[in-house]
Amino acid sequence: SSTYDGVHLRLYMQGEAPGVGCTAPATAWLEADGLWPVVSSVAITLTGCASTFAEPAHLAASNNPERIDHNGVLLDTVIGAADTTFYFHHQNGLNSPCRTLEVRLENRSRGPVDLLVMESGAGPSRDELYAGHSATWRGLRWMVRGNGLAVHLEPGDECLLDQRTLSPGTVACGIGQVMVMNGKPPHLVVEATSPEIVVNGPVLPSPALSPTADDHPAVAVPAEGVPGQLSTQTPESQDAGANGVSTPLPSPTLDAPARPGQESVRGRGLFGPPLRDLQATYVVGGPYAFVSIGGPPFLQPLGDGTPNVGNYGVMYRVHLLLSNPTAQATHVYVVFSVGGGVARGSLVVDGALVETPVLSTRVGMHREFQLGDDVLSPGQQRAVRIDVMPEPGSNYPVNIIAKDLPANR
Secondary structure, X not given: OEEEOOEEEEEEEOEOOOOOOOEEEEEEEEEOOOOOOEEEEEEEEOOOOOOOOOOOOEEEEEOOOOEEOOOEEEEEEXXXXXXXXXXXXXXXXXXXXXXXEEEEEEOOOOOOEEEEEEEEXXXXXXXXXXXXXXXXXXXXXXXXXXXXXEEEEOOOOEEEEEEEEEOOOOEEEEEEEEEEEEOOOOEEEEEEEOOOEOOOOOOOOOOOOXXXXXXXXXXXXXXXXXXXXXXXXXXXXXXXXXXXEOOOOOOOOOOOOOOOOOOOOOOOEEEOOOEEEEEEEEEOOOOOEEEEEOOOOOEOEOOOOOOEOOOOOOEEEEEEEEEOOOOOOEEEEEEEEEXXXXXXXXXXXXXXXXXXXXEEOOOOOOOEEXXXXXXXXXXXXXXXXXXXXXXXXXXXXXXXXXXXXXXOO
């Protein structure tokens, strides 16, 4: 997404990426004040990028207020100078008109910026549990693969990360990462606007969400010749990640507040490192080992904002040590267990991606999902590594529990 002399260009790419060095179909959207938009199919060339994400030093979160009752800027924050994780989760009001939720990066500095970006969004959906799980599951796969998009922004340019038109009561959410490779950190902006143009067709497809399908919302621009250029290391496929477009407001003045005169509400803000390293040991015959995910202490904003209750967007790295000091071989189980309400989970267990079904404490529903099952021989120990991120729309905290059952039962 970039602007030339008042003419705004957006390029949307979808479908399976053909690989580095190949061309891929995309849809170009040109618009300017006082003129009809022009839409055309084009081909872009994909180029490789050797950069990889670093450990995130900051989290930018937009989830307060969760329900949108009027248009305005929900979050406007400068991301960290290194690697920043972000997430957003918003629901359009039940009695509200359709709104477009837009997530973008803006370069308000006087020099160019080079970024590595990953973003995974979901929605619109009336099922916030499903939308939150879909976005987290896809984003976790991108993180495990190390995939991202290399973005170059000239002064005044912006990169559209996600854009969705929400009917009343529907939810949109997403997670992602941004790493600054060169230049000053850009602003991350989440904004709700009135959709002046809604596209429901082949120009900007609205794919069916599937947590197990290799799809990912992304916006791509040409590798050469246009500011906002983007080269890509892609996952197996991508989708446009949008089912509605609103006419953009003019680009902000350099180093000035965005969208002057817009009615705004405060988002959650910018936080410190979104990482929790937890350790626990389970000894056969002893008490079960419990590790809480999404409970206090909660991340506190570095400046204006509100506490990140639930620690959504925070990566928990759980290190379990399983030990069998007995003389009998024993089954040891590691389970994901909900504590109250309904929840799902997206996890990496010893390097393997795992997703849970819907779990609940309600009568007639399962409240636990088995992540691992090992038979420990007498005197044997085993280390287990679990990475998990609380999912927007789910009821956290949850527990990771280690327990045993004699192998001969």
